[in-house]
Amino acid sequence: MRARSQDLGFRVTTGAFAVALVAIVVGIGFALVNQSWLAIAKFGFDFWRTSTWDPVVGDFGALPFIWGTLYSSILALAIATPVALGIAIFISELCPARLRTPLMFLTELLAAIPSIVYGLWGVFVLVPAVRTLQTHVPDALRALPLFSGPPLGVGMLSAALILAIMVVPFTSSVAREVLKAVPDAQREGAYALGATRFEAIRAAMFYARTGIIGAVMLGFGRALGETMAVTMVIGNNPQISASLFAPQYTMAAVIANEFTEAADELYLHALIEIGLVLFVITLIVNGLSRLLIWSMARPGRAARRTRPAGAAA
């Protein structure tokens, strides 16, 4: 009897700590709503439809930041996804076993480099390189809206490039896990039917498609919330422009830059509302991506691929 009550005590005590973890997430949501209430009440949906950002008059519209965040993240994803999937396929399907661990270590290193170091490198190496590139764009191309604007170096292209580098390790490591969960029978079946390597891998990729989409979405979630590196290279100009060369602004960057300057309460609440929406968007994107990855690479399913229990060394 005593042992049972002790066990209950253990369960309740450890459970309380676990509940604290849940409480933090719920608390973040509550606090953000609570502290952006002035802006939510005053502007309503117009906050997300208008593009004037004028703290002096107290007129706040967040459309340029949404635009900048989506544009930079989608562009980064377009660059990063093929590379990340290529890496995942190379490591899990193609490369000699000897190379596997070092390559995994190197790509994971890319994920471990602090954001501020990416930013520093971006400011002093990438931005000048992009500026040089911009001065060499022929005038005919420059007439297009995609390449308009003076060669500043800072801007959408620099931000997207740096985001792409930062996202690659996340997408590729999840895609690798997902590919690992594809039963070998899928590949063997394809080879047995006379498939080439490419065709066999394509079959495995098709089998793993939900998980692959999940991996890409996870990268998207990372890109949406990335702050320092983007803030340092995007140029921080609240304008909506299709140009790759135009300095723009993101949701995370405006919070980072203006938070300590927000003198009046409405300004602060407007910035926190941007944070709230960033929180909700990343919550949805991450939740969806986990769901997709789980449906594919759940521990129980992955186990089927490993050798039968008796064969283990």
Add this chain to the structure above:
Amino acid sequence: MTGTTRRKLVSRLFVGACALAVLLALVPLALILFFVVSQGIQALDWAFFTRMPAPVGQPGGGMANAIVGTLMLSGLAALLAVPIGVVSGIYLSEYPGTRLASTVRFASDTLNGVPSIVIGVFAYGLAVLPFRQFSTLAGGLALGIMMIPIVAKTTEELLLLVPGSMREGALALGASRARAVFTVIVPAALPGIITGIVLALARIAGETAPLLFTSFNNRFFSTSLTQPISSITVQVYTYAISPYEDWHRQAWAGALVLIAIVLGCSMLARFATARVSRLRTR
């Protein structure tokens, strides 16, 4: 060209493209490491670790205050995150099937994906706004919140690696669940858990965004918990966007120190996890 040769060619091209993708990712990694090391090493000297920042226009100086700041902020973060993270991890591995466990796992994954700047905003509302004062405590709180899910996850994963026979042995000898966990199961996984904590520390020590408006920055030496404090990352940011050549050099040196911390910790982790995974095969 026959169909077969074309298919083989496509296959070859595909393999080549995948190898190219790996190279494409390794080039920026090499470039970043090259610039950080070559630029950083020029500016890194003993004074960097022992001196205070020099006034504008005066060459030299160091980041002694920022280094102490980063240590204090990481320490505070660990004080918050290690108990909550480790005990939550124990709960997750002991009662894996419960509804609370799946809720906690979901919350932990969610918290891990919350942008660091949003964590900063939350910590600002919780620990800066009520007192109208940037402080070390607020910065430590922000970093600690970021660290909790990482610690919880590694603890859970490592505890699950401990062979079931060890738990059964303890329970068969009449130990209570708590006793089995704290005297048999946790000690078996302890090296791994400590490694996980060190890795988590390395990651949060490199964070900048959550500190911008919680611990803020401080040009002076401070160890006060209720005053703003400098940190390597925020200092690198301030220097990087400044117009001064000498500050840029200091920023590179700071970046080199950050990279060294990260690299050192992940090397350590690889060494230690190699040892722990042997546990499983035993």
